[in-house]
Amino acid sequence: MYKIYQTALLLFLFFSLTNCKAQKRTNVKTATELQNDTLDRYFSKLYAAKMFNGAAAVKRNGKLIFKKGYGIANLKKQTPFIATTSLEIASVSKQFTATAILLLQQENKLRVTDLVTTYLGDDFPYKEVTISQLLSHTSGLADYEDYFKENWDPSIIAYNKDILHYFKTKKPAIISVAGEKYHYSNTGYILLAEIVNAASGSTLEHYLSQKVFEPMQMNSSFFIGRDSIWDKKNYAPGYMFSLTECKNVIPETLPNNGYYRFLSGRLGSGRLSSSIEDLLKWDQFLYGDTIFNAASKDLAFSKHPPTKGTSDYGYGWHVSNDSLKGKIVSHTGSWAGNLTYIRRSIATKDLVIILNNTYNTAYIKEIRAAVNGFLNGEPLGFPKVKASELFKNSACKLTLKMIPKWSEDNKNIDWDLTNLKALQKDYDKIGATLKAEMLAVLIKNIETEN
Known part of the structure; x- marks a missing residue:
């Protein structure tokens, strides 16, 4: 018993x-997750069509109406992409770097009108550049990437100190006089990270953690070395498409892409990782005044144009005006397979965040525009399938004999001739002769019909 x-x-x-x-x-x-049937059907259809892999969130009038992930975050581990999955947010990082600078100004540790030599040293050769000009991309400083791609030892990770050393020793010529022209500049934001370090005595990483991430409980926002991302839990490394294998692969394994690894040590211009969940907290942070005051936000969300030209850039944000929504602040990011986007309406508190880790560049602008339109009451427009993209995904399973039927079966897609010709050249470059021949047949048929 x-x-x-x-x-x-x-x-x-x-x-x-x-x-x-x-x-x-x-x-x-x-x-x-927060479900909205219309948006869920839209993103589910995008994922099924291989146009999207990632996560999205939408707010209308300050109320969260949608938050969900789609697809696979880590291809090796086959882990799902969810709203708490982190990925490198690329140039969306710039708004966090700008916030660190403005918080330091609130603490009276610097002024945005200061010359950068005050913090980067007297041996910094560009004596007229100010912090404000770095923030607004009007410093006129040259980009560093081409030099490092050509001259840097690819087995060694380059860090901010190495980039700063390059400017101090090689003294590359300026693109324009400081303050006169707008040139989008990753260089400027790398130098801003070094200024944060000099003014606060703490790295950008630690400063943001202390002032923003910890108070807002942004637990999936951090800086991480690239070699560590592939095995990190609940993380979405970026992938890019291999024309030879017809699948997404690690970006630096592709020809001429080694720099994605050896330039992965820099921060300020990019490299911050975050998630949909944390970026929603970030949006909330930007409406409060307890940490980031109104004067700082006004500086961030106002245009700072050059003296000889125009610009829509504030401090870390593109700034525009919408006839329906009023002032809009937004930013995109692209790095090593990741495509990121945040768009905020200051007056109506509308918000769109879209994160993608499979480099779907052919469709991402249409997707962003469709979701923005949805908040204005417009129907969600689905991107038309592009022949170049469909061919890339199908090429490894096709033969020359199959091309006529494949073409007929897909006759209603967007036969984007310019992109098809560009793709043919790409196949020729890598020696994919059969794929190039199949495309040549397709292109000839299109041109004959037209």
Whole structure:
């Protein structure tokens, strides 16, 4: 009798624990997703069509109406992409760097009107450049990437100190006089990270953690070395498409892409990792005044044009005016397979965040525009399939004999001739002769029909 009782008790405890675990899993799903049927159908269809892999969130009038992930975050581990999945947000990082500078100004540790030599040293050769000009991309400083791609040892990771040393020793010529012209500049934001370090005594990483990430409980926002991203839990490394293998691969394994690894040590212009969940907290942070005051936000969200030209750039944000929504601040990012986007309407508190880790450049602008239009009451327009993209995905399974039928089966797609010709050249460059021949047949047929 005792054994029967003991067995029954064990079964009860087993099913109770199983039920608790299932309930926890359900609660996690509820916490990380917010469903909107229209948007869910849209992004599900995008994912099925290989136009999108990532996560998105949408707010209307300050109320969160949608938050969900789609597809695979880590191809090796086959982990799902969810709203708490982190990925490198590329140039969306710039608004965080700008915030660090403005917070230091609030603390009276610097002024944006200061000359950068005050913080970078008297041996910094560009004596007229100010912090404000770095923030607004009007410093006139040259880009560093071409030099490093040609001259840097690819086995060594380059860091900010190496880039700063390059400017101090090689003294590359300026593009324009400081303050006169707008030139989007990763260089400027790398130097801003060094200024944060000099003014605060702390790295950009530690300063942002202390002032923003920890107070806002942004637990999935951090800087991480590139070699560590492939095995990190709940992380989405970026991938790019291999024309020879017809699948997404690690970007630096592709020809001429080694710099994605050896330039992965720089920060300020990019490299921050975050998630949909944390970027929603970031949006909330930007409406409060307890840490980031109104005067600082006004500087960030106002245009700072050059003296001889125009610009829509504030401090870390593009600034525009929408006839329906008023002032819009936004930014995009692109690096090593990741495509990122944030767009905020200051007056209406509308928000769109879209993160993608499979470099779907052919469709991403249409997707962004469609979701923005959705907030204005417009129907969600689905991108038309582009022949160049469809061919890339299909090429490894096609033969010359199959091309006529393949063409007929897909006659209603966008036969983007310019992109098809560019793709043919790409195949020729890598020696993919058969794929180039198949494209030549397709192109000839299109040109004959037209």
